[in-house]
Amino acid sequence: MKDAIGNVQRVLVLGGTSDIALATVARLTAGRRSVQVTLAARPGERRSAATAELQSLSLQVSEVDFDATDRSSYEKAVTLAFDDGGDIDVVIVAFGLLGDQARAWRDVDAALDLVQVNYAAAVACGVLVGERLRAQGHGAIVAMSSVAGERPRKSNFVYGSTKAGMDSFYTGLGDALAADGIQVMVVRPGFVRSKMTEGLKAAPLSQTPEQVADVIVAGLRDGRRTVWAPPAMRWVMLALRHLPHPVFSRLPI
Amino acid sequence: MDDHRALQGWGRTSPSVAMVHSAGDDVELVRLVADAGPRGVLARGLGSSYGDAAQNGGGVVVDMTSRDRVLSVDTGTALVEVESGVSLDQLMRLLLPLGLFVPVSPGTRQVTVGGAIAADIHGKNHHVDGSFGRHVVSMDLLCADGTIRTLTPESELFWATVGGMGLTGLVVRATLRMKKVESAYCLVDTERCVNLDDLLARMTEGDHRYTYSVAWIDCLASGASLGRSVLTRGWPATLEQLPRKLRDHALDFHPRQLAVAPPVFPSGMLNRATVAAFNEVWFRKAPRERRGEVQSIAAFFHPLDAVSSWNRIYGPKGFLQYQFVVPFGAEDTLRRCIEMLSDAGQASFLAVLKRFGAQGDGHLSFPTPGWTLALDIPLGAPILGGLLDRLDAEVIAAGGREYLAKDSRLSASEVAPMYPRLEQWRAIRKGVDPDGVFTSDLARRLGL
Ligand SMILES: Cc1cc2nc3c(=O)[nH]c(=O)nc-3n(C[C@H](O)[C@H](O)[C@H](O)COP(=O)(O)OP(=O)(O)OC[C@H]3O[C@@H](n4cnc5c(N)ncnc54)[C@H](O)[C@@H]3O)c2cc1C
Numbered sequence: 001m002k003d004a005i006g007n008v009q010r011v012l013v014l015g016g017t018s019d020i021a022l023a024t025v026a027r028l029t030a031g032r033r034s035v036q037v038t039l040a041a042r043p044g045e046r047r048s049a050a051t052a053e054l055q056s057l058s059l060q061v062s063e064v065d066f067d068a069t070d071r072s073s074y075e076k077a078v079t080l081a082f083d084d085g086g087d088i089d090v091v092i093v094a095f096g097l098l099g100d101q102a103r104a105w106r107d108v109d110a111a112l113d114l115v116q117v118n119y120a121a122a123v124a125c126g127v128l129v130g131e132r133l134r135a136q137g138h139g140a141i142v143a144m145s146s147v148a149g150e151r152p153r154k155s156n157f158v159y160g161s162t163k164a165g166m167d168s169f170y171t172g173l174g175d176a177l178a179a180d181g182i183q184v185m186v187v188r189p190g191f192v193r194s195k196m197t198e199g200l201k202a203a204p205l206s207q208t209p210e211q212v213a214d215v216i217v218a219g220l221r222d223g224r225r226t227v228w229a230p231p232a233m234r235w236v237m238l239a240l241r242h243l244p245h246p247v248f249s250r251l252p253i
Numbered sequence: 254m255d256d257h258r259a260l261q262g263w264g265r266t267s268p269s270v271a272m273v274h275s276a277g278d279d280v281e282l283v284r285l286v287a288d289a290g291p292r293g294v295l296a297r298g299l300g301s302s303y304g305d306a307a308q309n310g311g312g313v314v315v316d317m318t319s320r321d322r323v324l325s326v327d328t329g330t331a332l333v334e335v336e337s338g339v340s341l342d343q344l345m346r347l348l349l350p351l352g353l354f355v356p357v358s359p360g361t362r363q364v365t366v367g368g369a370i371a372a373d374i375h376g377k378n379h380h381v382d383g384s385f386g387r388h389v390v391s392m393d394l395l396c397a398d399g400t401i402r403t404l405t406p407e408s409e410l411f412w413a414t415v416g417g418m419g420l421t422g423l424v425v426r427a428t429l430r431m432k433k434v435e436s437a438y439c440l441v442d443t444e445r446c447v448n449l450d451d452l453l454a455r456m457t458e459g460d461h462r463y464t465y466s467v468a469w470i471d472c473l474a475s476g477a478s479l480g481r482s483v484l485t486r487g488w489p490a491t492l493e494q495l496p497r498k499l500r501d502h503a504l505d506f507h508p509r510q511l512a513v514a515p516p517v518f519p520s521g522m523l524n525r526a527t528v529a530a531f532n533e534v535w536f537r538k539a540p541r542e543r544r545g546e547v548q549s550i551a552a553f554f555h556p557l558d559a560v561s562s563w564n565r566i567y568g569p570k571g572f573l574q575y576q577f578v579v580p581f582g583a584e585d586t587l588r589r590c591i592e593m594l595s596d597a598g599q600a601s602f603l604a605v606l607k608r609f610g611a612q613g614d615g616h617l618s619f620p621t622p623g624w625t626l627a628l629d630i631p632l633g634a635p636i637l638g639g640l641l642d643r644l645d646a647e648v649i650a651a652g653g654r655e656y657l658a659k660d661s662r663l664s665a666s667e668v669a670p671m672y673p674r675l676e677q678w679r680a681i682r683k684g685v686d687p688d689g690v691f692t693s694d695l696a697r698r699l700g701l
Contacts, residue, residue: 001694004266004304004573004661005638009698031639034666086697087310135292137270137310138694181259181270181310 001087001138006221007032008089012081014066014125015095016041017050019194020144023213024092026057028220035059038081038088040066041095068095068121069113078128090220091129092142093122093170096163098196104158111158118162123169130173133182140183140220143170147188147228150237154249174225185219187212188237189229205230260314263564264303265571266632266661269310269694273297275319276338282315282423283399286690289313293692296423298365299340302372303574304661305694306418312692315423317367323347324426331431332390337367337424342508342558345550349506353431354489356388358554360605362508367424372658373416373618375625377465377554380610382432384620386415387613392427397686401425406614413681416615418657420691420701421682434489436503439465439553441487443543445536449480449588452606453624456484460608464488465553468606471532472628473525475595480588482606483539490547499547508551513561520568523631525598532603567631573661575641576627578609578620579653586651587624590644594628597640604628616678619656627659638662657695665700675701 002008008028013021016039029035037059041047051061062084066077082088097117103110126141133139148156149163167186174184189212191203212229219227228234240248259268271292274285286294292312299318300307308314317338324334328351335344341355342362348354357369357376364374370392375384382388391405394414404411414421442463446452452468460466463486470482492503557563564572579586594601605627609620630637645667648655654671655663669675679701695701 001269001305001310001698002267003698004264004571004632005641007638007662009664031642034664086700135311137292137312138268179257179270181268 002089008035010036010038010086010088012038012040012088012091012129014040014077014091014093014129015068016063016066017046018094018096018144019196019209020189020192020212020216021092021094022050022053023209024142024216025054025059027210027213027217028090029057029059033058036062036085038062038064038084040064040077040081042067068097068117071121071124074121074124075128078125078132082132087136088132088139090140090142091133092144093125093129094144095121096144096196097159098156099159101156101158114158114162118159119165122166126170126173130177130182134177134180138181140185141170141173142216142220143167143184143186145170145186145188147190147233147237150188151241151248171226183220183223183225185216185224186226187216187219187229188226188233190233190236192229205233205236260297260300260308261571262300262302262304262307262661264573264661265564265567265569266573267305267308267694269305269308271309271312271314273314273316276315276317277319279395279401279425282395282425283401285313285315286395286397286423287399289690293690294423295691295693296337296367296371296419298338298368298371299363301361301364301368302658304659305698306372306658306660307368308694309692310694317365317423320425326351326353328352331433332428333431334426334428335366336426337370337392338365340365341369345506348431349434349437349550350504352433352435352504354434354550356382356430356432357385360555361558362555363558366427366429370415370424370427371417371419373613373615373620374658375607375609375620377467377607379620380460380466380608381464383610384613384615384618386412386615386618388430389415390428390430393425394421395423395425397422397688397690409681410685412614413616413678413685415613416618417678417682418617418695418701419693420696421685422691432489435492436490436495436499437506437550438490438495438499438503438547439487439550440490440494441485441546441548441553443540443546444484445539445541446480446482446484448478449482449591452480452482452484453584456606456608460486466608469603470591470606470626471536472591472594472601472604473529473532473598475592479595480591481536483536485553487548487553495547506550508549508555508558510559510561512559514563514565516562516565518566518568520570520631520633523567528601535603567629570632572629572631574627574629574659575644576625576656576659577644577648577653578623578625578656579648579651580621580623583623583651583653586647586653587626590626590647593640593644593647597636599630599634599637599640601628601630616674616681617657617672619654619658621654623653627656657699660695663699665698668699668701
């Protein structure tokens, strides 16, 4: 269990190769020995690299197979992770797919891929993890949403709509689990320079995974339900949400 | 009565949610244990342990405070039989008028007999009277197999339960040997000590002459004043020693509550400046030397109990208490630890220093011969985790240990070197509770 100082003992990352999640684990466990981390992801080079990276921080890392496009893998992965040791203090739901926006709104398969990974799989994992944390009577879920979910934009509204869905789901899950002592924190980053956005033009207020990680760690410590990264993004989005549509639709975003 | 709710310790950190049952009769307790789910069962007293010792997230917690009857009193032998949920406060109110005082009193009266046994608590008289377990004549323990066993000090399970943090079963009843007293007062000598050397010398030289001894150290003093402190020592007052006007009501015990801390206090009210100012006034106010002052038991033992819920003054982030003991001969470690705390400016009103006497027989009992320092530390400072990790390393290197009833942050790898009899205790627990029905957040955190 998280101790009085806020030190964690076990962390599970669903989507275990995410740059933001790895940076968060590093920040969360800084200076601690013997923290256990389970990386749930597709087997392969990227997972091995993630494992090696965390091992170099003297964390005890284990791997379980998880594929957000494969419905049959969710339950097995969550069960394996939870039954593999002591209680899990923090679960980071970090998998996601940016997709190809130009195709996504005109091609059913491309659209459903985004729905499956970003929404359906995220919901399924929330249900499974929520049950396990409820049984422990403590723990936290960090759900990686996006500012793209706050108001659909022409440039990536399919992706944005899936994030809007998962964002709502986890916000509600937080209310449902509050009485069980579980914190659910929805994280809404703006543009992050990472593997996921490689090759894209950086947007204003763009940031590194480490900067997002700092926001996440502070939010967990303070018991927050929603955090924006960078924090100023909250006010940018507030303004954007209230722009009249004719103005909003002409913005180059 | 059942209740699904979050529980915390006195330090108000790391809550977890459990199904809380108010303890019914023995039959009901047996049923609760038999029906325990995968997350097990744990007894809870008044929740005065600082960390997660009395929590069992996702499991069942039995609130024993409804079992608070005194079953028999023998003023001749000083033996009393009580239910385990009775508090030391109740015992004092009820039994002091009969000339019986609790054999060991911690810094608060708000602990139950069950909690006192499970933590094998110590008081200011450890150097002469030992810890609580030494004064327990027998106890009834509800075990994982549903039997209630009467244990005496001849049995191993008795000593695995004394200091066993509730992990061997539910203590349902206990028979205690009380201390006979002629009054509800103490005779107290007070001395100001200019620094740590001065203090340690006075305690080493003179503690054996007193029944009770404790020193309060100003942890913010540094340099030549490092360890400046006020030493108070005393004895139970006999009738003859009391001033005439107190003699007619010598055994009256009516401790008053002066105030209740308000429920909302911002974190950070206690900072270096406010605490340093407090400590300065407190040190100046103490007499350089005063002998034979008559103090009531409540004033001498439980000054903090006068303000109910004082733990709220640390604000929503809560606080922790750090208490360790290092053996005699490790005075350098003690000094280094105080220096590290003083340098870091980790505001603590006062630290308490005591000398422990001979070790008891509880496998996981905290007291071992040596110096024990306890201090409250508000949470929030980012440097705190690293500082306490370094203190742990000092304590372990000196062959010392930390008190599980106060702990809220140790990890499994640190407990084994602190408690050399841990393996023996585990074997006994395994024998009586092979499936680990009795468990707690503390037990899971430390892999006990
Ligand atoms: C202001 C203050 C001053 C203190 N000063 C001292 C001191 O000077 N010396 C000292 O030794 N301690 C001191 N303590 C700590 C306190 O004495 C112990 O933590 C004690 O165990 C608290 O008793 P409780 O009834 O509140 O137990 P809880 O905190 O509710 O529980 C503590 C442990 O006891 C177990 N337990 C409780 N009841 C039973 C039962 N019936 N059967 C089996 N297990 C049980 C619990 O499972 C848990 O592991 C102090 C605490 C405070 C808040």
